[in-house]
Amino acid sequence: MAQAKGRQTPQKKCILQIIQQSSMPLTAEQVFEQARTGFQSLALTTVYRNLEAFAADGIVRASVYDDGIKRYELAARHRHYMTCVECKKSVEIPECPFEELKDKLAAETGFSISGHSMEFFGTCPECRRRHEEQKG
Amino acid sequence: MAQAKGRQTPQKKCILQIIQQSSMPLTAEQVFEQARTGFQSLALTTVYRNLEAFAADGIVRASVYDDGIKRYELAARHRHYMTCVECKKSVEIPECPFEELKDKLAAETGFSISGHSMEFFGTCPECRRRHEEQKG
DNA sequence: CTTCCTGCAAAGAGTTTGCATCAAA
DNA sequence: TTTGATGCAAACTCTTTGCAGGAAG
Numbered sequence: 514m515a516q517a518k519g520r521q522t523p524q525k526k527c528i529l530q531i532i533q534q535s536s537m538p539l540t541a542e543q544v545f546e547q548a549r550t551g552f553q554s555l556a557l558t559t560v561y562r563n564l565e566a567f568a569a570d571g572i573v574r575a576s577v578y579d580d581g582i583k584r585y586e587l588a589a590r591h592r593h594y595m596t597c598v599e600c601k602k603s604v605e606i607p608e609c610p611f612e613e614l615k616d617k618l619a620a621e622t623g624f625s626i627s628g629h630s631m632e633f634f635g636t637c638p639e640c641r642r643r644h645e646e647q648k649g
Numbered sequence: 650m651a652q653a654k655g656r657q658t659p660q661k662k663c664i665l666q667i668i669q670q671s672s673m674p675l676t677a678e679q680v681f682e683q684a685r686t687g688f689q690s691l692a693l694t695t696v697y698r699n700l701e702a703f704a705a706d707g708i709v710r711a712s713v714y715d716d717g718i719k720r721y722e723l724a725a726r727h728r729h730y731m732t733c734v735e736c737k738k739s740v741e742i743p744e745c746p747f748e749e750l751k752d753k754l755a756a757e758t759g760f761s762i763s764g765h766s767m768e769f770f771g772t773c774p775e776c777r778r779r780h781e782e783q784k785g
Numbered sequence: 786c787t788t789c790c791t792g793c794a795a796a797g798a799g800t801t802t803g804c805a806t807c808a809a810a
Numbered sequence: 811t812t813t814g815a816t817g818c819a820a821a822c823t824c825t826t827t828g829c830a831g832g833a834a835g
Contacts, residue, residue: 520809520814541800556817561800563815577717579766581824582799595760606754615769618742623774624731630715631767633751638759656789656834677825692792697825699790717799718824 518570527551528563532573537594537605538584576630595633606633654706663687664699668709673730673741674720712766731769742769 517525531547532539539547545560564585567573574588586592593606611629619626653661667683668675675683681696700721703709710724722728729742747765755762 522809522815524816554817558801558818559816565801577713577715579713579764581713581717581719583717595754595758595762618731618769619771622731623777624769624771625777626731626769626771628715628771629767629769631765633754633760633762633765635755635760635762635764641759641761658790658834660791690792694793694826695791701826 517567517572519566524548524552524555524559525563528560529567529572532564532567532585532587535586538576538578538586540582540584544585574628579632579634593631593633595635606631653703653708655702660684660688660691660695661699664696665703665708668700668703668721668723671722674712674714674722676718676720680721710764715768715770729767729769731771742767 517529519525527548528544531544541557541561541564544564545555545557548555548560564573564575568575568585568588571588573585575583575585577583595606611631615626615629618624653665655661663684664680667680677693677696677700680700681691681693684691684696700709700711704711704721704724707724709721711719711721713719731742747767751762751765754760
């Protein structure tokens with residue numbers, strides 16, 4: 514598949530590895546925090562630049578969630594998530610009922626469709642439980 | 650349905666009217682531009698504050714699109730849109746296959762689901778045509 | 786009159802850019 | 811050695827907040 518273009522640097526390798534190993538989309542900040550464990554001096558800018566470069570190369574997909582923050586995941590993984598509005602945790606949604614809908618919409622509207630986003634939000638069981646404990 | 654709370658001001662009335670009359674979700678900036686036609690001195694801040702207040706009252710729904718910009722529309726209108734990545738125009742998608750999916754997901758994950766977002770993006774026929782003209 | 790709302794300015798958050806330095810190749 | 815990548819700081823965009831003056835009730 515698409516390989517990271519340009520020079521091979523430790524930072525680049527590390528950032529890509531974090532994305533590959535993650536089970537959910539990560540913000541630049543989250544990638545930065547994880548990467549920092551290995552690097553004493555790593556700039557958040559570098560994380561942004563590499564993630565955007567990966568996205569341009571088609572290795573990674575970037576999407577903006579309903580909280581306005583961009584998240585990155587491997588492009589090979591096409592997934593949808595449900596995000597807790599409180600703790601911000603995401604769980605994967607196995608369904609993706611869009612491949613057929615996509616063709617239909619393209620035919621109806623004349624758009625050439627390059628992507629879609631879908632996200633559910635709500636309150637996860639843990640946060641719900643916490644509420645109930647605080648009340649009762 | 651839910652009426653605008655608090656004091657009745659010309660600004661508030663105008664902002665709500667613009668949202669009501671629009672056939673697509675609008676950014677604060679867009680509402681501001683339209684409202685400005687009537688008001689010589691209206692602050693963008695006021696637009697933001699009122700839109701957020703309307704959202705809190707349940708009159709309006711705010712959602713962040715894939716370009717990272719918040720858009721507002723009447724809550725009563727539950728719609729999905731397909732947005733051109735070039736000219737940023739949106740057209741409505743009549744389908745919303747989520748009411749059943751929602752119940753299923755809630756049962757499977759234990760989340761209490763408060764909302765969802767879905768957006769398709771691509772290139773609209775006009776922008777595609779423009780490309781072809783430039784080439785040929 | 787009282788309180789909420791407005792407008793202005795300034796602060797915040799997330800992201801991007803300019804530039805000198807550094808290190809892959 | 812050459813050129814792309816990094817780190818730092820500053821800029822930028824969208825959004826939110828603090829505060830004094832103004833108007834709705």
